Amino acid sequence: MEENKINAEAKASIKALRKCINKVNPVTGYQAKLKNDIEYINCELESKDIEQLINCNKVISANYGYLLVKKGFIPMLECDIRERGYDWNLENLKQMRNSLETELLVGAVSSSIGEAGFEYLAEKLFGMR
Numbered sequence: 538m539e540e541n542k543i544n545a546e547a548k549a550s551i552k553a554l555r556k557c558i559n560k561v562n563p564v565t566g567y568q569a570k571l572k573n574d575i576e577y578i579n580c581e582l583e584s585k586d587i588e589q590l591i592n593c594n595k596v597i598s599a600n601y602g603y604l605l606v607k608k609g610f611i612p613m614l615e616c617d618i619r620e621r622g623y624d625w626n627l628e629n630l631k632q633m634r635n636s637l638e639t640e641l642l643v644g645a646v647s648s649s650i651g652e653a654g655f656e657y658l659a660e661k662l663f664g665m666r
Contacts, residue, residue, distance in 0.1 A: 564645070571641040574600065578634040582627065590626040594618050597633050608636045 574597060581593040595615055598605060602612060610633070618626065 568641060568644050570600075571637050571644070575634055575637050575641065578630055578637070582630055582634075587623050587626065590623065590630060591615070591619055593630055594626055594633070597630070597637075601633070601637065604640060605633060605636060610636075 578593060578597065581589045584590075595618065598610070598612065598618075606612065610629075621629075
């Protein structure tokens, strides 16, 4: 019973996060790329095709290797990715998507705070509105 409650809460949290991601208006080219690649991952996850999952793992790893390594991912060759099989590729993509979503949200919040902070300083220090 407790496990079902935890799973339901996790699913609700993921659903809320997805809605938030959809509402993010990218401020930078990097944020726009993150948002597009998150959508790319979502499409590939829905396909259920092992070759598409493998290819998506390769593409996302190549595009965000620096970020993913910081998040604990280990760079792998295609043969190693392929060897891991369907379930691993599916879960790995989900984890990559989560990392990209976090990066996008943090960037969007930072941009908003930066703009708000600048407006505040301009108003307080220079009397600008």
